[in-house]
Amino acid sequence: VAEADIISTVEFNYSGDLLATGDKGGRVVIFQREQENKSRPHSRGEYNVYSTFQSHEPEFDYLKSLEIEEKINKIRWLPQQNAAHFLLSTNDKTIKLWKISERDKRAEGYNLKDEDGRLRDPFRITALRVPILKPMDLMVEASPRRIFANAHTYHINSISVNSDHETYLSADDLRINLWHLEITDRSFNIVDMKPANMEELAEVITAAEFHPHQCNVLVYSSSKGTVRLCDMRSSALCDRHSKFFEEPEDPSSRSFFSEIISSISDVKFSHSGRYMMTRDYLSVKVWDLNMESRPVETHQVHEYLRSKLCSLYENDCIFDKFECCWNGSDSAIMTGSYNNFFRMFDRNARRDVTLEASRENSKPRASLKPRKVCTGGKRKKDEISVDSLDFNKKILHTAWHPLENIIAVAATNNLYIFQDKVN
Amino acid sequence: MSAEVPEAASAEEQKEMEDKVTSPEKAEEAKLKARYPHLGQKPGGSDFLRKRLQKGQKYFDSGDYNMAKAKMKNKQLPAAAPDKTEVTGDHIPTPQDLPQRKPSLVTSKLAG
Numbered sequence: 001v002a003e004a005d006i007i008s009t010v011e012f013n014y015s016g017d018l019l020a021t022g023d024k025g026g027r028v029v030i031f032q033r034e035q036e037n038k039s040r041p042h043s044r045g046e047y048n049v050y051s052t053f054q055s056h057e058p059e060f061d062y063l064k065s066l067e068i069e070e071k072i073n074k075i076r077w078l079p080q081q082n083a084a085h086f087l088l089s090t091n092d093k094t095i096k097l098w099k100i101s102e103r104d105k106r107a108e109g110y111n112l113k114d115e116d117g118r119l120r121d122p123f124r125i126t127a128l129r130v131p132i133l134k135p136m137d138l139m140v141e142a143s144p145r146r147i148f149a150n151a152h153t154y155h156i157n158s159i160s161v162n163s164d165h166e167t168y169l170s171a172d173d174l175r176i177n178l179w180h181l182e183i184t185d186r187s188f189n190i191v192d193m194k195p196a197n198m199e200e201l202a203e204v205i206t207a208a209e210f211h212p213h214q215c216n217v218l219v220y221s222s223s224k225g226t227v228r229l230c231d232m233r234s235s236a237l238c239d240r241h242s243k244f245f246e247e248p249e250d251p252s253s254r255s256f257f258s259e260i261i262s263s264i265s266d267v268k269f270s271h272s273g274r275y276m277m278t279r280d281y282l283s284v285k286v287w288d289l290n291m292e293s294r295p296v297e298t299h300q301v302h303e304y305l306r307s308k309l310c311s312l313y314e315n316d317c318i319f320d321k322f323e324c325c326w327n328g329s330d331s332a333i334m335t336g337s338y339n340n341f342f343r344m345f346d347r348n349a350r351r352d353v354t355l356e357a358s359r360e361n362s363k364p365r366a367s368l369k370p371r372k373v374c375t376g377g378k379r380k381k382d383e384i385s386v387d388s389l390d391f392n393k394k395i396l397h398t399a400w401h402p403l404e405n406i407i408a409v410a411a412t413n414n415l416y417i418f419q420d421k422v423n
Numbered sequence: 424m425s426a427e428v429p430e431a432a433s434a435e436e437q438k439e440m441e442d443k444v445t446s447p448e449k450a451e452e453a454k455l456k457a458r459y460p461h462l463g464q465k466p467g468g469s470d471f472l473r474k475r476l477q478k479g480q481k482y483f484d485s486g487d488y489n490m491a492k493a494k495m496k497n498k499q500l501p502a503a504a505p506d507k508t509e510v511t512g513d514h515i516p517t518p519q520d521l522p523q524r525k526p527s528l529v530t531s532k533l534a535g
Contacts (some may be wrong), residue, residue: 003533004531005532005533007533012491027530027531029531029533029534049533049534052533052534053533056483075515080432127512154475154476155478173475173476174476198473201472201473201476202472203472204472204475204476223472226528253446253448253449254450255446255448255451256452256455256456256462257448257451258448268479306448306451307447307448307450307451308451309447309448309451309455310451310452310455310458313455314455314458348464354455366488415533415534
């Protein structure tokens with residue numbers, strides 16, 4: 001697999017009609033959902049390529065001897081305000097605002113130039129004509145409208161558009177900055193976790209997000225398994241949190257791995273804004289924003305890995321950063337695992353399922369078969385044993401359509417889109 | 424007095440053994456410590472975190488490079504070792520040596 005093709009982020013836009021993916025090669029590919037078409041009933045709901053562009057290039061910071069990867073860490077869409085679509089894409093250091101617009105007409109009959117673009121000799125022009133608009137094949141153009149650079153010393157892990165649709169935050173390992181979408185030469189630092197003495201560094205920021213409705217509220221998660229909620233109204237610098245979410249740990253069960261596996265790799269507010277979800281190495285937890293002492297739900301993603309932590313530490317898999325997502329109604333949550341498995345939890349029915357994203361084990365339009373990992377001695381038919389799991393096939397990025405039961409799952413360099421069966 | 428100490432020690436040992444049996448995590452920790460006895464002796468958290476913050480560091484010293492160029496004058500700078508990761512030590516790296524990854528001029532396969 002070419003490294004550049006590895007998908008590094010997946011995101012639906014607000015309507016779900018567009019799906020953007022970013023990859024390690026710095027490219028963005030946008031898919032668009034096909035409109036309902038009477039003559040091709042099966043193509044309803046299919047996603048086809050709409051636009052692709054190179055968002056970021058590799059850079060080298062000669063001053064710091066730092067190589068800056070072009071890998072797209074996150075893409076976030078802006079709510080649509082006119083015919084064009086806007087999204088923010090970021091690598092480790094620079095955030096860019098891209099405008100994606102359609103062009104389906106072109107002007108013909110210019111006075112000063114020929115149809116092929118050559119300039120006409122003005123002295124030979126004897127008559128004036130009015131150019132007319134003629135339809136043309138749809139062209140989708142992407143252009144960078146803003147470049148937000150030089151505000152992060154450390155590596156950007158998150159961006160989040162505020163509900164005011166004017167500002168957004170960007171978070172790196174130690175700091176969170178607030179930007180205005182129109183202003184690129186200024187950014188406000190709102191959280192700073194850098195210790196005075198770097199030898200004392202014990203905790204880093206792993207993810208951050210704005211509240212979906214309250215434009216003054218944001219949360220950020222840490223490598224120590226905690227989440228801090230900040231209210232920007234209380235002070236300009238949000239170093240003092242308003243709420244601190246941490247599940248108490250049983251000290252007798254503490255091990256060398258405890259802190260590493262408690263590190264939160266993703267935090268997401270529910271669409272309702274009442275709950276938030278955190279993903280650590282082995283589980284997904286749902287928290288009620290009104291209760292800081294412990295989560296209201298804990299779902300085991302792959303508990304069978306607890307007895308494999310030693311080898312997962314040796315092959316670095318224990319540091320894999322899995323994302324998680326809610327469905328549109330917040331009744332279900334989804335996250336990825338290894339062996340191209342991903343897990344979905346129905347919060348109301350208290351059921352969960354393991355599915356696989358792979359071409360070998362599923363045919364297009366066929367229902368996905370639930371998968372099961374066998375932990376004990378006797379392996380049943382169709383089960384897979386823990387030792388046979390392929391830890392190179394990890395599903396780190398998943399996305400759920402905001403309104404319908406359509407999901408996008410990135411398995412290394414492949415993108416899978418699954419939908420609820422429609423009869 | 425001295426009779427109590429061995430009792431307490433064996434109770435602790437027993438608990439540790441129980442832990443290893445009942446907690447798979449502790450068993451894994453024991454395995455790791457057996458393979459890497461020096462692990463975790465330094466304040467491990469900060470070492471690991473600091474390494475994470477320094478991701479992407481490549482050793483290119485423009486001062487060294489320019490000094491070497493000046494000294495060499497007409498002579499060629501020593502060529503890069505076949506193993507491109509050798510950019511420290513006697514070898515003076517040039518901007519060309521550093522594995523500059525070319526931008527992806529190829530369209531993503533997802534768009535194909």
